[in-house]
Amino acid sequence: MPTVHLLDYVAGNVRSLVNAIERVGYSVEWVRSPEEVANADKLILPGVGHFGHCLSQLASAGYMAPIRAHIESGKPFMGICVGLQALFEGSSEDPNCPGLSVLPGKLDRFDDTSKSVPHIGWNDASCPTNPNLFGLNPDSKYYYVHSYKMPYTKGQLESQGWAVATGVYGGETFVGAIAKGNVMATQFHPEKSGVAGLRVIRAFLDGSGAAALASHPPQEVPNAGDDALVSKEGLTRRVIACLDVRTNDQGDLVVTKGDQYDVREKSDDRNVRNLGKPVEMARKYYEQGADEVTFLNITSFRDCPVADLPMLEILRLTSKTVFVPLTVGGGIRDTVDTDGTKVSALEIATMYFQSGADKVSIGSDAVIAAEEYYASGKTLFGNTAIEQISKAYGNQAVVVSVDPKRVYVPKPDATRHHTVKTSYPGPKGEEYCWYACTIKGGRETRDLDVVELTQAVEAMGCGEILLNCIDKDGTNSGFDLELIRQVKAAVRIPVIASSGAGNPGHFEEVFRETTTDAALGAGMFHRGEYTVQQVKEELKARGLVVRQFEG
């Protein structure tokens, strides 16, 4: 098998990248010291999370000069995500930390006054001068997750010989990929961009991308409007399939699904509902076009040694065939192992990332952390799971899963909590409600509302909210739009609407009626009532932009 060298310099999830490289027929050799860079023919610089964190790690380990030397030697080089950002002079994310300065310019943050930041999801990488740059396709979509971007100024980089592919997010045009000579870099994650992303990796590894660029160097950039290839707002409506996983009474690991969080059959035997096998179902949803797959380990495998968590094996197997982002939740908190050893939430998250997860989702522990945050007068001590994991892996890697329940009140001043006026009055005709956070899979309700929780976890460094709703879970009656609007108004980070989806029309409704960033379904997919593809076809037919699955 031909090899490619991958730089191993920070804690980060590179498992998916290794899987993607192997999938296109190459094997990975690790570069674990600056001296080893010289052994590389093809070198890939991955990177996720914080620019300053990545670049200072590279600098302090002595990698900057060897990477520059590799690039100057003309040998193939590819940067991914922060690996692209590193090629520029710097970033406002850490103004004191210099980049490699292979290209001019500094990155800045997306403006979050009217959109969610980070920019998470599937967007364009359109290159008017070289539409098929390194296997890019103007009709394909690529998975991005970043808060900082290289702003695009037409003609600037092109005048120095670079081919530039761009995307547009909330009116801001950013650099999605760049290439010149032996250098190619993507802001998006090709290893998480399905078949479209695998094409880019292959074009880099087999040399066809560089050869095509050499024979068609970038010419003048067409004027916007002259050329359909110039990118427009391109972020798609993200559709996520969620698998609640637990061990059933026979000891098998199964995908299950509850009604308002009760996962047992209504029949007398009260068995745990068994809807299928996790790895196979994840693959099925990927092939139907799911933009992400989420696994929630709903019982957290309480009696199992941490290193043997069955979810680790599920991730290892799934990430070999599913090339879209994988999130895993359940049991991410400081814990004591079966042999009495303390294991931190960060260590558990690390095991999940090393097994192929791209994001971890924290439920109960986030509620407790938020309560402590308010009790201490909104002080951050840096010791919560959210702070520690987001510091090590970046905000985009930390999702908080919220399990709220409606509490009805006759009028807003009947509670200290943030209320909404509801179109669905309570049992005594109450016209207002607030959403109480719960822990332990909804079994314990706390005196904390969703606005308080989501604002607290945003302050701690959470990058995305997975917003369930116990009242709606498994009802097939549509998403709780009132809840989603309340949370969207409270935070700037992306929100995933969850619970209640029963048909494709419910997805259209939540995207039209709220500003949600993504929508998640479970039961309707597991029971085979609808496929993810049918949801996307419906959204497309109604004029919403979706990513088409490429086989």
Ligand code: 1PR
């Ligand atoms: O508290 O950090 O250990 O995490 C536990 C995780 O497990 C949390 O994310 C929590 O939401 C989840 N969980 C715990 N118990 C249950 C249960 O169902 N008994 N499932 C549970 C949560 C809700 C969604 C579901 C949507 C969509 N499941 O994941 O997929 O409601 O369903 P639908 O489309 O069929 O309506 P911690």
